[in-house]
Amino acid sequence: MARKLPPFAALRAFEALARRRTLQDAADELLISSSAVSHQVKSLETFLSAKLVTRTASGLILTPIGRKFVDGLGDALDRIEAATLAVLSTRQHGVLKIHLFQSLAQSWLIPQLADFMSTNPDISIRTHTMQDDVDLSGTDIDLAIAFFDGKPDNPNATEKLIDEKIFPVCSPKFIETHGAITSPTDILRHKLIACSYTPDEWRIWLEAVGVDASNIGPPQLMFDKRSHVLQAADEGLGIAMERTPFSSVMIKRGQLIPAVDIRIATGAGYYLVAPPRSLVLTHVKQFRAWLRTICADEGAVSPK
Structure with missing residues (x-):
């Protein structure tokens, strides 16, 4: 059975936004435009049929579903990065x-x-x-x-x-x-x-x-x-x-x-x-x- 996973770019954009708290800061980290971050997050919300981020007078905040989702997402990305670096470390000084x-x-x-x-x-x-x-x-x-x-x-x-x-x-x-x-x-x-x-x-x-x-x-x-x-x-x-x-x-x-x-x-x-x-x-x-x-x-x- 195929895994039911959203596009990886959308996951990265949402995780960066959740961590950095602003579209511009997330965009600077990912080296893309703020509108691209917004587009990726909206595509993830469409995939999940759930609202992850909401805009308030003080800025963007995560919804309860967004907070729950990002908790597991951050751990998963850390494990992917650890596995990647472990392989790279065997191939370079x-x-x-x-x-x-x-x-x-x-x-x-x-x-x-x-x-x-x-x-x-x-x-x-x-x-x-x-x-x-x-x-x-x-x-x-x-x-x-x-x-x-x-x-x-x-x-x-x-x-x-x-x-x-x-x-x-x-x-x-x-x-x-x-x-x-x-x-x-x-x-x-x-x-x-x-x-x-x-x-x-x-x-x-x-x-x-x-x-x-x-x-x-x-x-x-x-x-x-x-x-x-x-x-x-x-x-x-x-x-x-x-x-x-x-x-x-x-x-x-x-x-x-x-x-x-x-x-x-x-x-x-x-x-x-x-x-x-x-x-x-x-x-x-x-x-x-x-x-x-x-x-x-x-x-x-x-x-x-």
Whole structure:
């Protein structure tokens, strides 16, 4: 008996529209016109004899039937994509595409990549560091190292890699020049460096270690990238606030040291985000195993 299936182009158009929420965004993903997306969705509704999408004042929304249909459709397309990529991966060298913060790539991942490349010479790395939401559906990105403030709301967050902890760091030369820091209170005698994305981090850390921070002003040096915060500390410009794991490599190399080694967990952390289609690929498995090993040094996971 022949399968009763609608045209595949119509399925792709509807699934992209359900995910992206606007005709134009779905069209941009599929590299077709918005009118073509609308036509494909209407043809699917005709095939099913059911209304899948309705237009409201706030835009397009799925009908109850549309929501039920897309739940199963997304899983089916993921399985088709996984099977396709599994075949392709046996016929070409692995190209691993990773999404992560620019500063995390610069300060933490890139300095350690030589170790991975030495044991996996046939795998090529491509990084994507755009500041956008981690949604790997409909893209060719294999995985992401993503930050979540609390429990992840992403179903593809497969495992926690690193628990975020904050603590002050400075260069050894800074200590030589300004003298030893023997208590958290001593911190207030020096120039503080912070990131503009987390402007309250110094107050949070000081209060957590029992120092009254009610009168503390904004840090004298503020940068919009964590890598620049740590670079300023490396240059001896002051004391920076580390958020694990950004300074891990610099600490291992002796460029930075904890000014006061009291590490406060924020409750946030970094997770591996990977759709089912990626987890079956050999080069993803190899990178995942290596990632667990280097993250074990951060105290959140153990090698498996």
